Amino acid sequence: MPTVLLLGATSDMAVAIARKMAAKGFSIQLAGRNASRLQPLQSDITVRFNVSASVHEFDAVDFNSHNSFFNSLPIKPDITICVFGYMSDNEVARTNWSEAERTISSNFTGAVSILNIVANHYAQQKAGVIVGISSVAGERGRQSNYIYGSAKAGFSAYLSGLRNRLFREGVHVLTVKPGFVYTKMTEDLKLPALLTAQPDQVADAVYQGIINKKNSIYVKWFWRWIMLIIKTIPEFMFKKMKL
Numbered sequence: 001m002p003t004v005l006l007l008g009a010t011s012d013m014a015v016a017i018a019r020k021m022a023a024k025g026f027s028i029q030l031a032g033r034n035a036s037r038l039q040p041l042q043s044d045i046t047v048r049f050n051v052s053a054s055v056h057e058f059d060a061v062d063f064n065s066h067n068s069f070f071n072s073l074p075i076k077p078d079i080t081i082c083v084f085g086y087m088s089d090n091e092v093a094r095t096n097w098s099e100a101e102r103t104i105s106s107n108f109t110g111a112v113s114i115l116n117i118v119a120n121h122y123a124q125q126k127a128g129v130i131v132g133i134s135s136v137a138g139e140r141g142r143q144s145n146y147i148y149g150s151a152k153a154g155f156s157a158y159l160s161g162l163r164n165r166l167f168r169e170g171v172h173v174l175t176v177k178p179g180f181v182y183t184k185m186t187e188d189l190k191l192p193a194l195l196t197a198q199p200d201q202v203a204d205a206v207y208q209g210i211i212n213k214k215n216s217i218y219v220k221w222f223w224r225w226i227m228l229i230i231k232t233i234p235e236f237m238f239k240k241m242k243l
């Protein structure tokens with residue numbers, strides 16, 4: 001059975017995606033920066049879904065370790081899902097460089113570093129699937145969230161370029177823009193219930209996106225239209241808005 005690698009596997013979305021893919025019979029590789037925290041999930045997946053699950057130490061911002069991390073995987077994954085990310089408080093990141101730098105490296109540079117390695121492997125074997133969890137925040141910079149948003153914009157552009165490069169090699173690249181999701185990342189925010197998805201809905205959308213070879217998906221359909229409206233507001237008006 002094919003193997004799925006989850007990068008940032010302690011994330012609430014990754015947990016839901018891991019369970020969904022295991023339920024469909026995939027073997028699961030859980031990678032995170034504290035492997036011991038992943039062991040309960042590993043046991044749960046193995047027992048509940050009767051598939052193989054393994055745990056691997058992975059830090060997205062330890063760029064120099066990424067080659068040895070990928071080389072050390074006992075089985076190379078057929079599908080790699082890049083879930084890790086970090087959302088800073090924009091006001092803090094405006095004045096505190098280490099917070100801005102962490103936001104950029106956790107959402108963009110780290111993803112480029114590991115996915116370059118995965119992409120080269122998939123290009124060589126002429127098969128594979130790369131999924132990136134990006135964000136609608138990357139579609140237009142807003143005053144409340146532009147440091148995180150610009151890192152996600154970079155990540156979306158990277159995935160788009162990767163898709164263009166790898167299409168002829170038979171490699172599928174899927175960009176996921178979840179909209180708001182109830183997870184640890186957003187637990188302090190007051191999110192509008194109607195616009196907010198559960199991690200299980202993200203997992204369903206990711207699975208369907210892989211099966212149907214989609215290029216880019218929103219988890220809840222109306223985000224496509226919300227973002228279309230936001231993107232078409234003329235800049236002379238947009239810059240005056242409190243967003």
Ligand SMILES: NC(=O)c1ccc[n+]([C@@H]2O[C@H](COP(=O)([O-])OP(=O)(O)OC[C@H]3O[C@@H](n4cnc5c(N)ncnc54)[C@H](OP(=O)(O)O)[C@@H]3O)[C@@H](O)[C@H]2O)c1
Binds near residue numbers: 087181
């Ligand atoms: N929640 C939303 O509304 C929303 C919307 C759009 C996009 N997203 C994106 O969805 C993805 C998953 O986020 P989530 O909502 O599920 O939040 P989450 O539960 O807070 O997950 C974030 C994950 O990123 C991991 N991570 C951060 N820095 C890392 C590093 N240097 N190395 C390895 N792992 C690292 C965290 O690991 P630790 O457990 O070790 O901290 C955590 O597992 C993120 O990319 C996020 O930007 C979220």
